[in-house]
Amino acid sequence: MSSSRDRLEIEFVEDPAVDLLRVLFDYGELLLADVSRLRESTTDVLLTRRLETQLQALNPWIDQDGIRRAIAAIARVSAIDLIDANEKVHTALTYGITLPHTDANGRRQDRSVRYFDFETVEKNTFEFARQVAIKGPRQEIIPDIIVYVNGIPLVVIECKSPGLSDPIGDALRQFRRYEGRDEFQGLGAPRLFEVSQISLALARDVAKSGTTATPTRFWADWRDPYPLSSDALASRLGRTPTPQDALLAGMLAPENLLDLVRNFIIFETIDGKRIKKIARYQQYVAVGRTIERIRTALRPDKRGGVIHHTQGSGKSLTMVFLAIKLRRLPEAENPRLVIVTDRTELDGQITGQFQRAGFPNPTQAESGEHLRELLSGGAGTTVLTTVHKFQSAVPKRTDVISDSPNIFVMVDEAHRTQYGALAARMRAGLPNATMIAFTGTPIDKKDRATRRVFGDYIHRYLIHQAVKDEATVPIYYEMRDARMRIHGVELESAIRRAFPELSDEEIQKLKRGTRLQEKVAGAEERVRMICQDILQHYRETIEPNGFKAQIVTVSRDVAVTYVETLRDLGAPECAVIMSTANNDSARLQRHHHSKREREDLIARFKRQNDPLKILVVCDMLLTGFDAPIEQVLYLDAPLREHTLLQAIARVNRTADGKKYGLVVDYWGDNQRISEALEMFSEDDGVLSAMRPASEKYQLLESRHRAAMRLFDNVDRNDEEACVLLLEPEDVRARFELDFQRFAEAFDMVLPDPKALEEPYLADLKWLSRIRATARRTFSDERFDARPYGAKVGELITSHLQSEGVEQLLQPTDILDPAFLRSVAELHSDEAKAARIEHAIRHEIHVHRDENPTAYSSLWEELEELISRRRTDRVSAASQLARLEEMATRSAELRSDAGGIRLSGTSGAILPLIEFRPDLDADTRREIASSIATDLEAMTQVIDWHMKEDVQRQMRRKIKEHLRTAQSDFQEMEASTAKIMDVARARFSK
Structure with missing residues (x-):
């Protein structure tokens, strides 16, 4: 030097x-x-x-x-x-x-x-x-x-x-x-x-x-x-x-x-070698902040929260470090620790991590009864379990296992199963436990928000930070299209000839019910074409560097087709890893492996010098599978959201000489990757718009009442009589709607144990039984396409022609801003129009009850446009322009032209009023809010919507407010009628 x-x-x-x-x-x-x-x-x-x-x-x-x-x-x-x-x-x-x-x-x-x-x-x-x-x-x-x-x-x-x-x-x-x-x-x-x-x-x-x-x-x-x-x-x-x-x-x-x-x-x-590990900074900070929160929380139920660390950044070790720290924390009073996963293989992996780290006496629960026994014991135990064992450990909400406050529950991959009845039973069994969520992909979809369930973030360590820190390697995404062509008219004729006993309606149900997309995906000609492409890519790009590959398929049948085709083409050693069932076909059973055999195959795959180079999977090894040797994931399945993110993360582990991980997507629906990546930058604003808990409980109560009202005057023990009430088709349709809304409200409240209170859970089960019996009794059961599936698959294969594999998108870093632009460029006018059409339909479906007049009008316009498109009188570009205009109007239905935004009933009323141009935004907002407040107060009258005198008073009150906003009598009458529709939709349930 x-x-x-x-x-x-x-x-x-x-x-x-x-x-x-x-x-x-x-x-x-x-x-x-x-x-x-x-x-x-x-x-x-x-x-x-x-x-x-x-x-x-x-x-x-x-x-x-x-x-x-x-x-x-x-x-x-x-x-x-x-x-x-x-x-x-x-x-x-x-x-x-x-x-x-x-x-x-x-x-x-x-x-x-x-x-x-x-x-x-x-x-x-x-x-x-x-x-x-x-x-x-x-x-x-x-x-x-x-x-x-x-x-x-x-x-x-x-x-x-x-x-x-x-x-x-x-x-x-x-x-x-x-x-x-x-x-x-x-x-x-x-x-x-x-x-x-x-x-x-x-x-x-x-x-x-x-x-x-x-x-x-x-x-x-x-x-x-x-x-x-x-x-x-x-x-x-x-x-x-x-x-x-x-x-x-x-x-x-x-x-x-x-x-x-x-x-x-x-x-x-x-692998037989003793190694020493020290925490990375994200692990140290996450544990430190968790301990801070536990020490300083004003209430026991505020001690928990969410640790969001991207996949591959060491969440399992973070759990071990937190467990070690909790053991020594005086405030924890020699705690009982519960480590919860949602899958048996993850339970085994976490258990192995705790055991390898030398953590004292971690015990794996073998059953619900064993879990209850372990958690009922003295302080200081560490229990590892799947969430499913709480089903039998807590058969009723009142079956509390322990009300001790020194129980700390760490939930791995908390974005998946921690929003339903199983999680509610866990909370009911351990009512005073501190719940800490570990997740790589928290979701805030509808009411299933990780933060709503567990509390606010404790610490976040996102994908771009992990790549910057070299804790994970960058992930590149490449799209390829396996171009196939089906002679549609000939296939339709072939299906009709093959099943002459089916009516036209049943033929349509058959085409919908036999998972045609999966049949096409598994067609031998298509799979062979993709396998040839995979082998060429693997041999040229991956194998020379000493790395291995995983192939994800749409089903177990297709997975078997892949592995058999690869072997036929002379591929390096490969194996299929999949779940098994006793009634599997002989073809599938030839590829069955025992648990020990699967473990041996996985261990071989992880070893660099082992000749096993390719694993083919369907639903296994997509989560929690840590194999640094894997560099490429060939994707031929419609994975979405967190499942897609979990699968992609299989290739982001670091290894000597590994500069990047690669996903080669053959499925072709590029919108999936855009939607999945949006989850990485979760919008905190979504949370502020979620319903408060008190409102959800009220909604559950009112929708439960609506679903049960039909059976008020009949003996519920006489199920035959209850089913007969559903014989009229219109009654059955109304019951179906009420049942769906009750089930939705029940789902919103979960995993709060309040959802398990009587009579909600018992009545939901009873209604489900009545519903199923009525469907059978009145021939509502759906057409079963399964017996025809194999033959339909053969027909599709015989009408399928291969046109080769085309690269649609060059390998691009998924964190590069240019990536999403590249994906967007793939969308044709047709594809864009289809997505916007779907979005508008969803918007109308979600908000039609809130504002029936405005959204019904939008619905009619959409249907008219689609009808014209079907008759080829509107070009794709023209349709796209019209749909984009409608999407803008849909978004504006909850705000006026001046950008005034209100939520709830006020937001539904606001766009229905034709305001004078001289009124400012504050005045307009105040008028809509005043109308909403007065209507809500007047609708407290029982069965108000059936009492004309009450409705007359409501219309009078609406007009009093509208006189401040409007001068035209006809406009006032029209607005009043629309606002009354909103009141009926919002306050009659």
């Missing part, structure tokens, strides 16, 4: 680092003379005399022999290798060691020796020294900075000039030499790293952290100076913090350093 670069290293890296430690955190600086005075020789890594003083202060009972033994326990460790030695030292440092002791009365008893005071940080001594020489067996090493706590070297820091081309790479090579591993085997001074716990590589504008023997790709950024904010750090430094500053402040603040050593380091055995 030149003297110029030496100067840059010292001036821009080393000096700022020690200044920060000294000024910000009051570390003491030891000169080399001090180090010589405090240790025995240059071979010693401990500052023995400082440690003797601190051991005496922290353990006043200890004698000189005890001090000597305590020092020897971490200075002279018998171990098989460096990691084994480091683990033994870490255990001693965090838990202490036990020594025999004779008290003043001559009684012998064992006592624990503490090396640190973890509770009162000020009682420890924090120091650093620069350029300390440590003599190894053959060579001497001189780290730039060593941080000592109580004379124990906990942190080794290597500084590199920011002028180097690869300063961090140079620093990591230096650490390998210091540790005497890899190409430096037998060199260095590994004894230092038997004791040290954290290694830091600094170069001002880039800084990374690791620990003992950390592989190069696992060295990580630390971007958050938590608990300091970035602004607070800048204020205290008097300058803009560098990445180096953020790392040092976040990891070496005295409280943080001891916390990291005690609670955020674990040792795991993976």
